[in-house]
Amino acid sequence: MYRVVKIFTALVTPFVLIILVIGCRADNNYSASKQDNNSEETILDQDQKDVKAAVDKILIVAGNRNFEELDKLTSDIAIIGYSYLKDGVWSNNELTVKEYIENNVVKTDLKPFVEIPTEYDIIITEGRIAIVKADAVLSRFGVPLNREINNFTFMKEDENWKLLSIAWTVERLPEEKRKFDPDLFAHSYAQAWSGVRPEFVAMYFAENGSLQVNDGKPAVGRAEITKVAKGFMTDLPDMVVFYDSLVNKKDGVEFHWTLKAANTGPGGTGNKVNVSGFELWQMSEDNLIQKSKGSFPAEEYNRQLKFGIDN
Structure with a gap:
């Protein structure tokens, strides 16, 4: 059969x-x-x-x-x-x-x-x-x-x-x-976040690009962006980032995402997390991210780290 x-x-x-x-x-x-x-x-x-x-x-x-x-x-x-x-x-x-x-x-x-x-x-x-x-x-x-x-x-x-x-x-x-496709770029960017090489995330940014998470200090340059990505990958080793949508705005394009993972890194709680957010992108002339302003519910994320998604 x-x-x-x-x-x-x-x-x-x-x-x-x-x-x-x-x-x-x-x-x-x-x-x-x-x-x-x-x-x-x-x-x-x-x-x-x-x-x-x-x-x-x-x-x-x-x-x-x-x-x-x-x-x-x-x-x-x-x-x-x-x-x-x-x-x-x-x-x-x-x-x-x-x-x-x-x-x-x-x-x-x-x-x-x-x-x-x-x-x-x-x-x-x-x-x-x-x-x-x-x-x-x-x-x-x-x-x-x-x-x-x-x-x-x-x-x-x-x-x-x-x-x-x-x-x-x-x-x-x-x-x-062989033309740049924003949708394909977003899919690829999400896949890089779902990996084990934080430097791959940084490669989607211009050499002097920046990544800011909520109201934190912006990480400027690929070396600093690599450190940000490494922090998440260390805390959430099985992290998967799903690309949800792109939304055009007057001041850039919003990349909407959902993150699913378990906090099993060093000193982690072992609890699962499931949060959604977005990054507002401004792109460079060579179709890399020049500036990203990220936003996600930090309070809910920290609550899930402590108690999990079922509590």
Whole structure:
């Protein structure tokens, strides 16, 4: 028995439209329909949701260069292969995930990237093996660069889906499509905050950019902004920042976000936090953040740190 699930996603600023098309053998009575953002919960079974989540998590930790977490998500013998088109000629490269991690962990010039699938094809056999095709666009700092069609193979191990292999093709997007996208920039910025490298957050700012949190003293320059991000990442090691929306204002653009995490850092309470806020951005000429004035409910945040979100 196998199941095939197709998921098409299209980013429509500032909303996300999700169209789900499910196909399977006659013994599974799924219907094809156009749904809202909650449709995944009602159409996909648990294995399908878990496999899609595994794909998304791998792409996020890879983009955030979180090699420790990437190692946990992959089999000890997992392999990588990619084929890329350059000057009209296709070339191949193969290595193990272990080699990929070893080659990159020592680099000091790493930059974040974001890979957002626009379509998923998922095949699951007997609830044990999953094959996923994810058609995605890779971008950096809000500029789409390449189309990458990823092919994943997963095996269930101790009730978790572990990556056995990933192979993909890389095609450079034409110059007319390599244009700055504010929505994509905001998505990428949120992903950087959800990582383990505070310097990646600072890279979204101009060299002399500033970040102010509520009425605190502004952090000016990337080194100081890195310190602010590091503080949050240390206190909230599993922090995930969700990009909610962009709102144009006369004095800039508001980046609205929601943060979910547990205060499990050194001396932490272990309590979960869930707060929302926004940053008012003024952008530089080269499409980086020149000035950010952040606002979030500090009193509620501190209450949750002390008592959790259920009290």
